Amino acid sequence: MAALAYNFLDMTHPQIVTEQSAAEKSRHWLKYLQQRGYRLTGSRRAVVDALAEAERSLTAADLYEIGRAKHKGLGLVSVYRTLEKLEELGLVQRVHGPGGCHAYISAQDGHNHMLVCENCGRVEMFEGDDLKDFTRGLEKQSGFRIHEHWLQFFGLCADCQAA
Amino acid sequence: MAALAYNFLDMTHPQIVTEQSAAEKSRHWLKYLQQRGYRLTGSRRAVVDALAEAERSLTAADLYEIGRAKHKGLGLVSVYRTLEKLEELGLVQRVHGPGGCHAYISAQDGHNHMLVCENCGRVEMFEGDDLKDFTRGLEKQSGFRIHEHWLQFFGLCADCQAA
DNA sequence: CATATAATGAAAATGATTTTCAATATCAAC
DNA sequence: GTTGATATTGAAAATCATTTTCATTATATG
Numbered sequence: 001m002a003a004l005a006y007n008f009l010d011m012t013h014p015q016i017v018t019e020q021s022a023a024e025k026s027r028h029w030l031k032y033l034q035q036r037g038y039r040l041t042g043s044r045r046a047v048v049d050a051l052a053e054a055e056r057s058l059t060a061a062d063l064y065e066i067g068r069a070k071h072k073g074l075g076l077v078s079v080y081r082t083l084e085k086l087e088e089l090g091l092v093q094r095v096h097g098p099g100g101c102h103a104y105i106s107a108q109d110g111h112n113h114m115l116v117c118e119n120c121g122r123v124e125m126f127e128g129d130d131l132k133d134f135t136r137g138l139e140k141q142s143g144f145r146i147h148e149h150w151l152q153f154f155g156l157c158a159d160c161q162a163a
Numbered sequence: 164m165a166a167l168a169y170n171f172l173d174m175t176h177p178q179i180v181t182e183q184s185a186a187e188k189s190r191h192w193l194k195y196l197q198q199r200g201y202r203l204t205g206s207r208r209a210v211v212d213a214l215a216e217a218e219r220s221l222t223a224a225d226l227y228e229i230g231r232a233k234h235k236g237l238g239l240v241s242v243y244r245t246l247e248k249l250e251e252l253g254l255v256q257r258v259h260g261p262g263g264c265h266a267y268i269s270a271q272d273g274h275n276h277m278l279v280c281e282n283c284g285r286v287e288m289f290e291g292d293d294l295k296d297f298t299r300g301l302e303k304q305s306g307f308r309i310h311e312h313w314l315q316f317f318g319l320c321a322d323c324q325a326a
Numbered sequence: 327c328a329t330a331t332a333a334t335g336a337a338a339a340t341g342a343t344t345t346t347c348a349a350t351a352t353c354a355a356c
Numbered sequence: 357g358t359t360g361a362t363a364t365t366g367a368a369a370a371t372c373a374t375t376t377t378c379a380t381t382a383t384a385t386g
Binding site: 096098101115117118124126135138139142143144145146147148149150151152153154155156157158161 | 319
Binding site: 197202 | 376
């Protein structure tokens, strides 16, 4: 999962945002979990590591499989419980798409839009908040109070086009 | 469900798109189903009518309940089967959101973005395709071939803010 | 109106997720 | 270090949305 920055009105000068390494990410997440009063266990570490290392979005079943290689006794229930906590802390986010809504990916700081490969689950993240004015206009027209928005693009990544 | 039109770069002159009446919509959908070789039955009519009349997005369970008032013997299975066909014909679309991905709403012609009330499920549809250039730029940067995008806003409609 | 077959509802099956529960592991206090 | 309160565990059962199976019924066409 790479991360790019875009300017909504100017696509000519994109900025690549460098990301934490998987090891840094994992360490940070575990520390954060502990700070919140959660205990660090083998099961939790296995799931956190699997997610931090992931280059693509993963389902609970994917994480169960990958996590079991790291911690033999891992149960699927612990995968769900860890995902729940990581999501609550804003460290991972669910990836919704036409092909399903059961995958998770590590969240970038701030608000992110996603470009999702429908074949392999690879996710590119984009930062930006250029929809603010648009959102305000929409609120005025509709009478809604808007809390959140999703801007997502779906397609095939370069690798999956080639394959 | 109302429908508005917007211009991505100019939110000052929105255009309200008038929608079909529920009766027109239902008649049109049933005719379309029949043209495609599907038979018209009481169960099918009940589900189609319920969806055509809906002011908000509905789940299969909602449709089962509403449909049963119209056709006593309606089974939940027929709700799913009818949704499947309507979706295949592009007459209804699934509404995905932070609160779940199990609701359906009648689709407008063409490509639509949605503004969804997280409390009551009310959906406002917006037309527009001003993301074309943006999409092209994104493809160039990422190497992806983009097939589809979602632009969705979530919040509370005027009624639910008041309540 | 006969008839081929699409569509039906009920029940069972499936797949993802959650709950329950007794056993175990973590971490803070000693 | 040992202890002890309790957070966390995995397994099994429960739940929820959805799909499949199947014998029966209804539709539309000839």
